[in-house]
Amino acid sequence: MRSYSQYCSLAKALDVLGERWTMLIVRELLLRGPCRYTDLREGLPGIASNLLAERLRTLEAAGVVAREQAPPPVATTLFRLTPRGEELRTVLYELARWGMPLMEGGPAHEDVFREEWAVLLAQMSLRDSQPDRPPVRIQLRAGGDPVVIETAGASVRLHRGGAGSVDVTLDGAPPLVLGVLSGRLALEQAERRGLRVEGSHKALRRLLPEPAGLA
Amino acid sequence: MRSYSQYCSLAKALDVLGERWTMLIVRELLLRGPCRYTDLREGLPGIASNLLAERLRTLEAAGVVAREQAPPPVATTLFRLTPRGEELRTVLYELARWGMPLMEGGPAHEDVFREEWAVLLAQMSLRDSQPDRPPVRIQLRAGGDPVVIETAGASVRLHRGGAGSVDVTLDGAPPLVLGVLSGRLALEQAERRGLRVEGSHKALRRLLPEPAGLA
DNA sequence: CCGCATCCGGGGCGATACTG
């Protein structure tokens, strides 16, 4: 992107982050942790391959992303956020929080949805009220590939593979799953609207924020 | 901008805010309050006139900006942020905070600087330790048009005109002025590097944050 | 397969000129 050439920290930040797709690439890396080029493409439906490559190069040059060679069993390139890149977490949270009212009407016809994106909301909203107990594993199903998140204390991690046992499964339309994870929708209300909750309700409630007064 | 068409609150936010210049337009409106088209152009060196007009239309349609007719003495159009637009303040602060390390080396040759942009940092960093006392007025000079900011309690406002008396004047290179206002640079150290402080040091110290340990 | 590079059409952007 052409620089704004303004001696202003906002303009300088946008010189690095303001190009199309850049913030969404950071989103994927925050959700997934170190991952392959192909995984990034999967999480960024619509991006052109050359753009992804160029953005990654730009972010690497800016010290936001680092690339490393995975050890011999896999022997592939991994992309990860640097500490400087991790500092973008609060920026992304604020943007995502601001964007939440734009989700109210449900997805548009052409909108795609990936369960992994719900992890962003989960990381923002879920807090473990009993952080000393073993982690809780939640499976999310919303029509696409289900994902499993594991959460303990303040940490919410995406679990690749989706195999293994889970404590509770949320299954329903994206707005319902997102509403519950973000705390915007009470669990019972979501169930009344069609969300299916299988497994331990208790494990779930351990993580959900206090239902802030809607009034 | 083309929509990302992703049912994700970050992507939805970027559908509104992600186009070039949009965030900087919000910056100007946050700093200046309601202002005219011409004032916005002044604060956005480099923007094409048609782009500014189109962005304002888009932001208006998105409920971020409102336009109003000023009463007859002036009888001009004013642009202001809606409450929804004001909610972008925290987003801009996080972005600007992330961008601060990119300012360390001082301005590049082609960089332009407007004293008003320093107000963003002032709004982020300055806190009045004696909010019950009358406001403090600070003049900023850094080579261009000087500006006056008035600060009391948590409020930091840009004062148009620059006329009237001030409590203290900061005069020096942009990195020095910004360093002091952001709290990154101790006042004495800035003075040793060439910052000129005329007037009441005490009024200034009333507002500056505690010099966080640099270690 | 994985991680790109190349090619090409279309549209967003930049700069300037012009107008009610």
Added chain:
DNA sequence: CAGTATCGCCCCGGATGCGG
């Protein structure tokens, strides 16, 4: 003062190819 109008250019989107 508050915008349109116009015109290149380059970024972006989509497809395909290709070396490791």
